[in-house]
Amino acid sequence: LLELAESGGGSVEAGGSLKLSCLVSGQTYSTNSVAWFRQAPGKEREGIAIIYNDDSSTYYGDSMEGRFTISRNNAKNIVYLQMNSLTPEDTGMYYCAAAFVVARNYPPWPAFTYPGAGYWGQGTQVTVSS
Secondary structure, X not given: OOEEEEEOOEEEEOOOOEEEEEEEEOOOHHHOEEEEEEEXXXXXOEEEEEXXXXXXXXXXXXXXXXXXXXXXXXXXXXXXXXXOOXXXXXXXXXXXXXXXXXXXXXXXXXXXXXXXXXXXXXXXXXXXXX
16 A cells, blocks of 8 residues: 655746655555656646656656656655746646556556556646746
8 A cells, every 4th residue: 555645836937947746655665656647727637757666767748858857766755756947838736646567558657547556646736827
């Protein structure tokens, strides 16, 4: 059983940066990959980035790489999402999720979004003003 808690969201002006944190609690942290998702008002949830548990390799969703960087600190059980050059289109609720990923399929998001497949945090709000 895992528990995830996001933090670091807030309000920022366009062009600014935020760094989100996802604290993962539980005995199986090391065997789970972690991903970040976001959902804007009126839009579907979209995957941002994943970091795999075994080799810390990463994968980014469409148009995410370059401005977003995912990383993890295994000593602290925290996964980060550094977000730069933010625009109002980045406004939304940001979630982290953990799942035991067996096969690396692309895109990897169904490993987390399939009902019952992953553990999710409550989300942290990011608001970017123009």
